[in-house]
Amino acid sequence: DSGVTQTPKHLITATGQRVTLRCSPRSGDLSVYWYQQSLDQGLQFLIQYYNGEERAKGNILERFSAQQFPDLHSELNLSSLELGDSALYFCASSVGDSGRAGETQYFGPGTRLLVL
Amino acid sequence: GQSLEQPSEVTAVEGAIVQINCTYQTSGFYGLSWYQQHDGGAPTFLSYNALDGLEETGRFSSFLSRSDSYGYLLLQELQMKDSASYFCAGPRAARQLTFGSGTQLTVLP
Numbered sequence: 001d002s003g004v005t006q007t008p009k010h011l012i013t014a015t016g017q018r019v020t021l022r023c024s025p026r027s028g029d030l031s032v033y034w035y036q037q038s039l040d041q042g043l044q045f046l047i048q049y050y051n052g053e054e055r056a057k058g059n060i061l062e063r064f065s066a067q068q069f070p071d072l073h074s075e076l077n078l079s080s081l082e083l084g085d086s087a088l089y090f091c092a093s094s095v096g097d098s099g100r101a102g103e104t105q106y107f108g109p110g111t112r113l114l115v116l
Numbered sequence: 117g118q119s120l121e122q123p124s125e126v127t128a129v130e131g132a133i134v135q136i137n138c139t140y141q142t143s144g145f146y147g148l149s150w151y152q153q154h155d156g157g158a159p160t161f162l163s164y165n166a167l168d169g170l171e172e173t174g175r176f177s178s179f180l181s182r183s184d185s186y187g188y189l190l191l192q193e194l195q196m197k198d199s200a201s202y203f204c205a206g207p208r209a210a211r212q213l214t215f216g217s218g219t220q221l222t223v224l225p
Binding site: 044045088105107109 | 164203212213214216217218
């Protein structure tokens with residue numbers, strides 16, 4: 001158990017809908033990262049927040065947005081869902097802000113999203 | 117841009133030693149990490165090399181050669197529970213972690 005929690009574990013929805021994924025980082029971690037993992041794309045970095053502020057953006061679609069709240073939990077909002085958005089969405093956390101390879105990121109169990 | 121390349125699959129038997137290679141093309145290099153992921157599970161951190169050379173953690177070791185843009189993960193005394201996907205990861209920018217496509221390791225009895 002990494003100490004990172006994500007809800008829900010599974011989500012089934014229809015195209016065009018909007019969903020919100022939630023993540024609580026490990027106690028004491030200030031950074032939260034979101035990743036998408038699909039069969040054909042591997043683990044793709046989406047976005048990072050540090051202490052409530054956006055720090056880095058990866059290949060995140062405009063239909064997706066995220067935020068980190070004062071209690072440090074984070075939410076990833078996915079809208080106008082398409083079939084191709086079906087994937088595992090992981091949240092990870094780390095103590096600091098660097099996001100560098102050397103700083104261990106602790107991953108949550110993921111949310112499996114299925115868009116029908 | 118940055119890309120990290122790994123073999124897609126590796127198979128070995130229990131008790132053996134296996135090496136998973138990772139080559140990368142990047143600038144602004146900060147080091148190379150390795151993560152393990154069991155089917156459907158969360159990736160878990162294994163090791164990090166900031167400098168050239170070998171880092172050892174129990175049965176796992178990781179090596180980096182920055183001049184060759186190359187690293188590897190070495191798993192010794194393989195156990196069935198080591199069957200998983202292994203990802204090398206490196207930063208694309210100061211704050212981003214880019215993962216390789218992963219190597220599926222199958223350990224046979």
